[in-house]
Amino acid sequence: MKSLKKKRRVQVMALAAVSLVAATALIGFAMKDGINYFRAPSQIAANPPPPTETFRIGGLVEEGSLTRGQGKAVTFSVTDGGASVKVSYTGILPDLFEENQGMVGTGKLQDGVFIASEILAKHDETYMPREVVDALKEQGVYQDPNGS
Incomplete structure (x- = not known):
């Protein structure tokens, strides 16, 4: 009887x-497309991702690079101080989006141009996404708005 219980x-x-x-494998498979890695413009210039990879890019919108096209089309360059990447976006930009401000975009790199599907901008005068701050600090161009 004990052997049956055992x-x-x-x-x-x-x-x-x-x-x-099985559950772990299914969760991993389901999240495969939902994970977007963050890259700074310098990382993209050094090692461009394949055109099929969706990722996030962040940095400062370069001054003088913002160009509004037909309808909702917008192009601009984003920089981390070390390199710049041209960004193309069709849609409504956030109200706080402007030159020399932090931004994060989600999309794909095609022929050297980042085609953004989503653009996020800072939400107040001191906020900047942590990934953007880290990338700017690596390049030595980040200035703490609080002076600390």
Whole structure:
């Protein structure tokens, strides 16, 4: 009788382990397309990602680079102080989007131009996304707005 209980316990544990592995694999597969890596313009210039990869880019909008086209089309350059990447976006820009301000865009790199599907801008005068701050600090161009 004890061997039957022991056998049943081993079967339940094996089934639980297989279920855990299957669930982990399904979660990983489902999140594969939802994970967007952040890259600074200098990283993109040094090692351009493939055109099929969706990622995020961040930095400062270069002064004098903002050009509004037909309808909602906009082009501008984003920089981290070390390199610049031209960005093309069709849509409504956030109200706080302007030159010399921090931004983060999501999209793909095609023929050296970042085609953005989403643009985010800072939400107040001191906020800048952490990834952008880190990238600007690496380039030595970040200035703390609080002076600390």
